[in-house]
Structures are given as C-alpha cells and as structure tokens.
Amino acid sequence: MEPTSLPGLVLRIDAKVCHVEVAGRRHVLPLAGKLFEQRSLERRPLAVGDLVDVRVGEREGEGAIDAVQPRQSQLTRRSASEGEERAQVLAANLTLVVVVAAVAEPPFQPELVDGILAAAARERIPTAVVLTKIDRDRRGLAADLAGIYSAIGSRVLCTSTAPGHETPGPLAELAALLHGNRSVLCGLSGVGKSSLLNTVVPGLAQRIGSLNHIRQGRHTTAVTELIPLPGGGHVLDTPGVRNFHLFHTGSQELQFLFPEIAARLPQCGYRNCLHRDEPDCAVRAALTSGAIAATRHASYLGMLATAQQGERMGAQERGASGERRGRRGPRR
Ligand SMILES: Nc1nc2c(ncn2[C@@H]2O[C@H](COP(=O)(O)OP(=O)(O)O)[C@@H](O)[C@H]2O)c(=O)[nH]1
Ligand SMILES: [Mg+2]
Ligand SMILES: [Zn+2]
Known part of the structure; x- marks a missing residue:
C-alpha cells in the first residue's frame, strides 16, 4: 500500500538528515529525494520551521520529504562566505x-x-x-x-x-x-x-x-x-548570532523598518529624505528633541550605509558584467 502524505514541521536540520515532527512524534528523515536534487536556486531548500509533506515509514529513518509548503515568513540575514553574499x-x-x-x-x-x-x-x-x-x-x-x-x-x-x-x-x-x-x-x-x-x-x-x-x-x-x-x-x-545584517534591503526600504522613523517621514521636507543630513528633516528634529533615541538613529545610519554600499556594488557589477561575467572580484 502506498504510504499517505502527512503534514510535518521541520525541527532540526543536520548534514544528512532532518528531524520532522509529524502528529506529535519526531521522525528522523534523510535529506534525499526529488526535492533535494533541484538544488540550483537555494543551497538548502529547507529551513527549520518549514511545513512539509512527508511520508513516514514503519521504521526509524524510513520515509521522505516530498514537498515544502510556501513560507509565511522567513527570518533572514546576510551571510558572506568566500566573498559571495547569500541569504541565510x-x-x-x-x-x-x-x-x-x-x-x-x-x-x-x-x-x-x-x-x-x-x-x-x-x-x-x-x-x-x-x-x-x-x-x-x-x-x-x-x-x-x-x-x-x-x-x-x-x-x-x-x-x-x-x-x-x-x-x-x-x-x-x-x-x-x-x-x-x-x-x-x-x-x-x-x-x-x-x-x-x-x-x-x-x-x-x-x-x-x-x-x-x-x-x-x-x-x-x-x-x-x-x-x-x-x-x-x-x-x-540559537547558538547565538554575532551580527545581523539585512539581506538585500534597499536604502529606501530601511526607513519603514524603524517604526519611529516611518511614523515621521510624512513630515520631512524632502520626499526622498533619508534622514541623514537633509534640511527640514522631521526625523532629525525628533532626534534633537530626544523623541528618537540616538542609538536607534545610529543603527539606522549604519544599516543605510551598508544598503547603499550594496546598491553601488550591484550597479558596478551590472555595468561590468559583460567583461567580468563569471568572475567574482574581491569585495571591499
Ligand atoms: N548574573 C546572571 N548570569 C546569567 C543570567 N542568565 C544567564 N547567566 C549566565 O550567563 C552565562 C551564559 O548563559 P547561557 O544561558 O548559556 O547564554 P546563551 O549563550 O545565550 O544561551 C552563563 O554563565 C549563565 O549562568 C542572569 O540573569 N544573571
Ligand atoms: Mg545557549
Ligand atoms: Zn527626514
């Protein structure tokens, strides 16, 4: 008889197996099968917290993950290895x-x-x-x-x-x-x-x-x-994170991720104000009055600088891609 597909929750991912909770029970399943052969887009198509369709066998270690449900959300940071940026x-x-x-x-x-x-x-x-x-x-x-x-x-x-x-x-x-x-x-x-x-x-x-x-x-x-x-x-x-850089977040998007900045930007004089040194900036006025914390604004500026650097490098890479295709230059 064909085993039926059941909904599961990915609890933990190791090198070759993953732990999936199915109907309140933990199953250890191999990271193998159709799903893991199409690896081109993401290095690992699975994350902890994924909801999956599984077939479980009679014995421990038997069974397979057939599909991953679309994610409601994914908490992602930027990780850089060998000069290449990836979403973790x-x-x-x-x-x-x-x-x-x-x-x-x-x-x-x-x-x-x-x-x-x-x-x-x-x-x-x-x-x-x-x-x-x-x-x-x-x-x-x-x-x-x-x-x-x-x-x-x-x-x-x-x-x-x-x-x-x-x-x-x-x-x-x-x-x-x-x-x-x-x-x-x-x-x-x-x-x-x-x-x-x-x-x-x-x-x-x-x-x-x-x-x-x-x-x-x-x-x-x-x-x-x-x-x-x-x-x-x-x-x-989690074992602990030492940094948490946002993955591919645009410089114009960042202000909406700081509620105290998002709330004030309609009052800024410039429509494209980035709340850095523009005149007539409502965010900087709130900073001066103490309504916005200096450390929060400093975090925003730090993240803004990173976002803009990413955008500049992206533009450079696009411009040079004709001659440099396939070669990854060192990142500053
Ligand atoms: N004084 C004090 N020490 C704490 C407190 N919570 C954790 N620690 C200590 O901080 C260290 C790291 O704790 P741990 O829970 O392993 O941190 P984790 O790495 O974030 O999981 C251990 O030596 C704990 O005993 C606390 O509320 N007060
Ligand atoms: Mg710990
Ligand atoms: Zn502003």
Whole structure:
C-alpha cells in the first residue's frame, strides 16, 4: 500500500538528515529525494520551521520529504562566505521573534538588536525584547533600554535567572509569550538565552553555557533546534548570532523598518529624505528633541550605509558584467 502524505514541521536540520515532527512524534528523515536534487536556486531548500509533506515509514529513518509548503515568513540575514553574499534563513514560519540582550556581559550592541528587530519587521513577525542579567545592572542600563524599546512599541521584559535574584513576573510573562507561538530566542552568545528557556520551560534539559567556565565539557548551544513546548508551541534556541545584517534591503526600504522613523517621514521636507543630513528633516528634529533615541538613529545610519554600499556594488557589477561575467572580484 502506498504510504499517505502527512503534514510535518521541520525541527532540526543536520548534514544528512532532518528531524520532522509529524502528529506529535519526531521522525528522523534523510535529506534525499526529488526535492533535494533541484538544488540550483537555494543551497538548502529547507529551513527549520518549514511545513512539509512527508511520508513516514514503519521504521526509524524510513520515509521522505516530498514537498515544502510556501513560507509565511522567513527570518533572514546576510551571510558572506568566500566573498559571495547569500541569504541565510534562520527559521521559517515564526510567529514571534524574541530579541535577547544582556545589560551586563556581553556588552549591549544596539546595531545587533536593531538589526534583528528590522529583519523581523520586514517579515511582519511580532517581536519582544528581553533584557537579561539585571541582577548585574550597575548603571541603570535596563531602565534606559526599556524606555527606548517601549517607545517604539516593543514589549520589553527585564529578567534575571541568577539564583536568588530571579524575576518571577517577567519570567512568567515570557513563558506566556512563548506559549502557543513558534518563536526564536535571538541574540549574542552568552546573553542567557538557554538560561531563560531552562527557567521558563519546565523539564527542559538544555545545555547551559558559561562565559567563565565550562560545565560538563560544553559551553554553548550546539544545534539550532525547534523545541516543542509542553502545552503547545515551539521555541528555537540559537547558538547565538554575532551580527545581523539585512539581506538585500534597499536604502529606501530601511526607513519603514524603524517604526519611529516611518511614523515621521510624512513630515520631512524632502520626499526622498533619508534622514541623514537633509534640511527640514522631521526625523532629525525628533532626534534633537530626544523623541528618537540616538542609538536607534545610529543603527539606522549604519544599516543605510551598508544598503547603499550594496546598491553601488550591484550597479558596478551590472555595468561590468559583460567583461567580468563569471568572475567574482574581491569585495571591499
Ligand atoms: N548574573 C546572571 N548570569 C546569567 C543570567 N542568565 C544567564 N547567566 C549566565 O550567563 C552565562 C551564559 O548563559 P547561557 O544561558 O548559556 O547564554 P546563551 O549563550 O545565550 O544561551 C552563563 O554563565 C549563565 O549562568 C542572569 O540573569 N544573571
Ligand atoms: Mg545557549
Ligand atoms: Zn527626514
């Protein structure tokens, strides 16, 4: 009898196999078959979070992935390897992106946080910001950052999971946020993502890393895997991202990914204002009055410069493609 096709959720992708949840059960299936032969467009046609049609066999390892459903969203960053830019899809079909940043070590990086928020905004994925290690906040950084991110409409949770300093309210709220969602915890390595999950997901035996010491020979989350939550939903614990550059985002598109800029641009004097040094700019006026945070505007300018550099290189490459076809010059 022909096995029937069933809907599955991709939990984890390894070199040769992937883990797929089908009707509440995990199956390990080979990354082989028709779907994986047409590899020309994308290096890997599958991402964690993809909804797939599978046939599962009687025994472990049997079965196949027949098709991938169109994605609702894909959280994507730009990755460069061997001078070639590619889109790296962190996860597909997420319903919540939780940006995690510490107010102690490792130091807060506005452009990383703002990059993740912009990438999520681009895909219209709701976001929340979790500020961790507030037990070690000596300078009131958590309050400042909470002010900045609340002002742009983010839900901000200030947490500590340090023994004796736990913040029960915000941790309970995080648990409630994760419940029923397909979410990702995204931020630098060492900010406390795994610690948060261990605290809010009962019975989760995550490996906890440490900046200072190694427990049981390991100190980081090794794989990117969607973890089923008791009571519904999934959460992705990532090993940590060091940067988050947007993939092919135009310089005119960027302003719409910063809500506080998007809200003000109708008031700018120039129709094509990029809110950098143009006169009569409503965004810069808000910056001067303190209504827009300097760090947010700086992140925007940094991302704008990157976008414009990409556009210039794209134009150059198109112009020179006749003589240089097939050759990839070094990128500045
Ligand atoms: N003081 C303090 N340390 C924390 C907190 N959360 C995590 N840590 C420590 O920070 C280190 C990295 O934590 P981990 O959860 O592995 O971070 P991840 O890489 O983001 O998953 C570990 O040594 C944790 O014990 C916190 O709220 N307060
Ligand atoms: Mg971790
Ligand atoms: Zn402007």
